Amino acid sequence: xxxxxxxxxxxxxxxxxxxxxxxxxxxxxxxxxxxxxxxxxxxxxxxxxxxxxxxxxxxxxxxxxxxxxxxxxxxxxxxxxxxxxxxxxxxxxxxxxxxxxxxxxxxxxxxxxxxxxxxxxxxxxxxxxxxxxxxxxxxxxxxxxxxxxxxxxxxxxxxxxxxxxxxxxxxxxxxxx
Amino acid sequence: xxxxxxxxxxxxxxxxxxxxxxxxxxxxxxxxxxxxxxxxxxxxxxxxxxxxxxxxxxxxxxxxxxxxxxxxxxxxxxxxxxxxxxxxxxxxxxxxxxxxxxxxxxxxxxxxxxxxxxxxxxxxxxxxxxxxxxxxxxxxxxxxxxxxxxxxxxxxxxxxxxxx
Numbered sequence: 001x002x003x004x005x006x007x008x009x010x011x012x013x014x015x016x017x018x019x020x021x022x023x024x025x026x027x028x029x030x031x032x033x034x035x036x037x038x039x040x041x042x043x044x045x046x047x048x049x050x051x052x053x054x055x056x057x058x059x060x061x062x063x064x065x066x067x068x069x070x071x072x073x074x075x076x077x078x079x080x081x082x083x084x085x086x087x088x089x090x091x092x093x094x095x096x097x098x099x100x101x102x103x104x105x106x107x108x109x110x111x112x113x114x115x116x117x118x119x120x121x122x123x124x125x126x127x128x129x130x131x132x133x134x135x136x137x138x139x140x141x142x143x144x145x146x147x148x149x150x151x152x153x154x155x156x157x158x159x160x161x162x163x164x165x166x167x168x169x170x171x172x173x174x175x176x177x
Numbered sequence: 178x179x180x181x182x183x184x185x186x187x188x189x190x191x192x193x194x195x196x197x198x199x200x201x202x203x204x205x206x207x208x209x210x211x212x213x214x215x216x217x218x219x220x221x222x223x224x225x226x227x228x229x230x231x232x233x234x235x236x237x238x239x240x241x242x243x244x245x246x247x248x249x250x251x252x253x254x255x256x257x258x259x260x261x262x263x264x265x266x267x268x269x270x271x272x273x274x275x276x277x278x279x280x281x282x283x284x285x286x287x288x289x290x291x292x293x294x295x296x297x298x299x300x301x302x303x304x305x306x307x308x309x310x311x312x313x314x315x316x317x318x319x320x321x322x323x324x325x326x327x328x329x330x331x332x333x334x335x336x337x338x339x340x341x
Contacts, residue, residue, distance in 0.1 A: 137227035
């Protein structure tokens with residue numbers, strides 16, 4: 001019996017290899033975990049999208065459970081997720097802020113007029129410097145921030161109704177309690 | 178010689194391609210000295226672009242790569258150290274931006290895995306070789322040897338030489 005056990009060694013090695021590949025290949029390489037989760041949100045101060053004369057900063061976001069959505073009019077997936085953001089806004093569960101990333105102010109304002117505006121306010125990040133501080137590497141991205149201003153979750157890619165139901169809303173409910 | 182030629186050709190190709198791609202930058206950054214420029218290029222070649230993940234920050238034409246190159250250039254001009262610049266990027270984008278992963282528990286497998294496999298392979302090799310060496314030499318009786326010699330058509334005189 002022991003004699004034949006050695007023939008199981010290659011099979012064992014194969015099984016380990018399959019396990020590694022199964023795990024490795026089912027990960028999405030586009031999803032890079034953010035080192036910012038669990039840390040205070042990066043400070044910023046930008047002009048408001050709707051009014052170049054007033055500023056908005058991280059201080060405005062603090063004090064309640066909030067969502068910061070990074071978007072732009074050149075971003076196709078942002079358009080795809082826009083309805084989901086409107087849905088989220090309609091629940092009234094959370095304060096949605098926007099970071100309009102490397103965009104054109106007039107285009108972005110028109111976008112909100114035409115498609116509806118789910119945001120309490122938008123910060124206008126024309127050169128993308130604030131985006132870099134937030135570790136943005138591809139719009140759309142969505143951060144969930146607790147009342148202390150700690151980033152609790154980051155979603156990369158367009159929000160879907162499913163993501164909303166299974167991830168964001170449960171987390172928001174937890175943070176509010 | 179026949180095997181040497183393709184090998185040489187391969188080495189020549191390697192040598193020929195690497196510096197060529199490393200000297201390309203997409204912006205016209207200006208530097209006071211050539212050493213500064215080389216330093217900057219070395220730095221951005223070690224950082225991975227998050228958009229085109231198989232390209233370095235030096236190679237990528239992604240919008241974000243342009244921005245980050247400008248950011249790194251600014252920090253180099255300010256005289257910030259490499260460690261500070263790398264920290265700046267890692268704090269925002271995570272260890273993922275480093276082609277050279279830092280040594281920590283999550284990366285032990287990457288750093289030590291190959292050596293562990295090598296050690297296992299060496300152990301198995303040594304064991305296999307030892308076993309082969311220890312395999313008992315076939316013992317045959319004088320009668321069998323005679324028969325063997327007859328079969329091989331060897332005269333029995335050679336017996337002495339064959340003792341070993």
